[in-house]
Amino acid sequence: xxxxxxxxxxxxxxxxxxxxxxxxxxxxxxxxxPTADVPPGVTHLRxxxxxxxxxxxxxxxxxxxxxxxxxARTDLDERRDLSGYAANTTGVENLIAAVSASRSIxxxxxxxxxxxxxxxxxxxxxxxxxxxxxxxxxxxRTEQIVRGSDGGGVEWCLVRPTLVWGPGMGAHxxxxxxxxxxxRYVHVGRRPLxxxxxxxxxVVHQYEGLLWADAAKLSRRTxxxxxxxxxxxxxxxxxxxxxxxxxxxxxxxxxxATLAARGGDALNALGWRTFPFNSFxxxxxxxxxxxxxxxxxxxxxxLPYTTEEGVVATVAWLRDEGIVGRV
Numbered sequence: 001x002x003x004x005x006x007x008x009x010x011x012x013x014x015x016x017x018x019x020x021x022x023x024x025x026x027x028x029x030x031x032x033x034p035t036a037d038v039p040p041g042v043t044h045l046r047x048x049x050x051x052x053x054x055x056x057x058x059x060x061x062x063x064x065x066x067x068x069x070x071x072a073r074t075d076l077d078e079r080r081d082l083s084g085y086a087a088n089t090t091g092v093e094n095l096i097a098a099v100s101a102s103r104s105i106x107x108x109x110x111x112x113x114x115x116x117x118x119x120x121x122x123x124x125x126x127x128x129x130x131x132x133x134x135x136x137x138x139x140x141r142t143e144q145i146v147r148g149s150d151g152g153g154v155e156w157c158l159v160r161p162t163l164v165w166g167p168g169m170g171a172h173x174x175x176x177x178x179x180x181x182x183x184r185y186v187h188v189g190r191r192p193l194x195x196x197x198x199x200x201x202x203v204v205h206q207y208e209g210l211l212w213a214d215a216a217k218l219s220r221r222t223x224x225x226x227x228x229x230x231x232x233x234x235x236x237x238x239x240x241x242x243x244x245x246x247x248x249x250x251x252x253x254x255x256x257a258t259l260a261a262r263g264g265d266a267l268n269a270l271g272w273r274t275f276p277f278n279s280f281x282x283x284x285x286x287x288x289x290x291x292x293x294x295x296x297x298x299x300x301x302x303l304p305y306t307t308e309e310g311v312v313a314t315v316a317w318l319r320d321e322g323i324v325g326r327v
Contacts, residue, residue: 049091
């Protein structure tokens with residue numbers, strides 16, 4: 001199958017093009033950013049979602065059988081309005097125009113986010129939205145645009161990855177691992193805090209599975225991507241601590257963490273936007289979220305990696321990249 005992946009320079013995209021190529025697919029990655037990390041046998045093309053004409057020409061020239069759409073602005077930093085997330089709104093409209101004009105595309109997987117609802121809220125329907133950030137609002141618009149256009153007139157589904165982790169994670173998560181390695185990370189309270197997390201190798205497997213899934217069960221559906229069994233955040237961090245050979249993770253009371261987070265809120269309000277700890281982040285840490293992944297399991301089958309295998313691979317990457325020191 002010839003598969004076009006938008007956003008192949010991103011975290012999920014880099015892993016996905018490798019996985020699809022290893023499975024024998026012809027893979028073309030499209031991103032506005034250049035990347036020196038293109039696997040042998042994978043084609044990387046430059047194109048911006050906001051340039052409709054060039055994007056449509058690219059799709060016509062490549063003539064893919066299927067598209068996996070990952071490209072988006074994914075940070076939570078925008079403070080003004082949705083215009084800062086034009087890639088997630090106008091860019092999706094342009095993508096659908098390119099899909100509609102194509103004569104080859106049979107299926108598209110459009111990527112949204114769990115943040116179309118506040119963390120911890122399990123929606124009652126696919127269109128039960130409760131965003132708390134401009135990024136979340138932009139992904140609501142992504143979904144509305146896809147549904148309003150019937151996905152460009154081909155077989156389609158929307159996917160909502162949860163927190164995806166593993167080798168190659170971004171700067172925010174690298175900070176977490178450094179803190180664990182240095183003995184500066186703390187547990188807040190003693191609850192296990194179960195969450196539906198997705199190891200990157202399993203999420204790649206799920207994306208590929210959706211390319212082949214029964215159209216009658218997949219089309220027009222909204223599907224969460226995560227490991228099928230929820231992970232205890234406390235146990236997950238402890239396993240990283242153990243393999244990193246780091247000091248034992250201490251526990252502080254939730255009330256103390258709440259006071260510290262309010263201090264972070266004050267620093268943010270005074271202009272220190274990058275201060276990493278505030279009430280928003282503490283709320284995300286303390287909120288459990290477990291999704292029903294019955295449909296995902298039915299469509300994608302068993303996952304190839306356990307949580308423990310994912311932790312081992314991630315620790316090896318952290319050491320190879322010099323993000324944490326070797327034991």
